[in-house]
Amino acid sequence: MPSDMLRDVKELIKAHGTPEREVYLDGENSGMVFPEALRAMVNAYRGLRFAHPSITHRAGWESYEALYEATETIAGFIGAEAGEITYTHSGTEANNLAIIGAALANKSGRRKIVVSSIEHLSVIFPAESLRKVGYKLVEVPVDREGFVEEEAFSNAIDRDVFLVSVAAVNHEIGTVQDLKGLVEIARDKNPDIIFHTDAVDALGRVKFDVRDLDVDMATLSSHKCYGPKGAGALYIRDGVKVEPILHGQLSTQRLWPGVENVPAIIGFAKAVELLDRNFDAYVARMRRLRDMLIEGIMSSVEHVILNGPRGARRAPDNVNVSFLFCEGEAITVELSLKGIYVSSGSACTSRVLEPSHVLLALGRLYEEAHGSILMKVSPMHSEDDIRYVLRHVPEAISRIRSISPIKGEVG
């Protein structure tokens, strides 16, 4: 990073000042960590369990033991066997391993990949990259709430399909797909397909069992379920063929070279343990906070649209609303001044000057996507946090609207 950029960001932080309270709701871009999970990770470092788990000394064996125990916890939570888990260092890496790795191992002549149009970019981009080597990518449309259109999905599955990937829960709008139904449709049309699901946003939000859903691969991410950053995982059903996409010195696993991030994985397992033990209580708490936030915003601000479904068909942590006549990035900065940290589907925040492909796939207008704000509550948030947010949102929106040349003339 050039030194003048560092100077600029220092000045920016200084000008911003310290808000009276901070409410972090940007779990989509980087998740909060359970204090217990953080402690587990720090203790792992203190206890030499950062050691290389496949080296022959006591520290290595203890690291191996801790890694294996963590794997049993994580695998058990999703109904898998420990041997079916491959660690990466993020969800993005696991999605890439699933798609590119399965294609490298694909000895059949089938060359079609089917995904939904609202998949995470770490699914869409690797699938698109396979076009260069002769694969065909079909993006199945979704309805206005983000549910995969079953007829179009069924029509897309033919004898040429080799891989299907649909997320269990959408990362931006919280749509809880009828994954089991989609797997049944797909296998009915073509029993040879590999079914992958990005389960990063499902873990701890909905019941997720790989055997019950009958999926072949599932992507998990530690920081998305309140574990530390730096650990992702791919469940690969025993017997499903995947080739490595990275090459180097192997440790305990065939498909991902390099040293496993054992302390982060230990923290990941601790987060999973807490989610498992308190599942119903956490879900009920998040749902209460989610609805408090949605209803509070919809009743105190005019011209707001909720993106995604309501009730049990929506992930308990997800709040995604579009403020019309507002540009989302300006809202994120305005709320930041009050210590409220959120993200937007606006072109400006995406760094590519294109608005969220998920919102556009729902049939949202550009201006609706630009004014979208994504917030995720967690089991660590309180009603006081939400009340604080609700106290500041109407004022922030009204100030951004007062700057805009468009004042309720569209919509």
Add this chain to the structure above:
Amino acid sequence: MLELFRNPKNLGRMDDANATATAGSLACGDMIAIYLKIDEKTQVIEKAQFESYGCAANIAAASLLTEMVKGKPLEEAWKISWVDISEELGGLPPIKYHCGVLAVGALRRAIRAYFKNREKPDWLPEGPTPEEKHALEEEKLMEMLARRYKIQVGKRG
């Protein structure tokens, strides 16, 4: 920059403006409206105001530009480039260059609008300047993207 976002100067519509223009569009997620009150005799900008539908940098750029042109003859105001805006703001990051470009594009469109029914001075170029072209390109890009996503801007898809 954050200060200009927090307390923008010259904000709001101007009722007695004799030159106005917008650049960008709702679809781009960036739109700047510029209002100028120009002295008919001296062709000096007496007042300049703006409105912005855009990000924090966009708001800051428009606010700064209106501050810079106040009291300037049109010829001098015309010469302000997006680089000047970026420098005054303490350097915009590359992803935000277009905010400065869009603000200058809107200003130049307003100046052109002023001369639409008046005698054109020698310093006013016939063809569009890079900033004006960029504003056009950004508006066109969004039309293209809209077609790609089969979305009609301003209408429900």
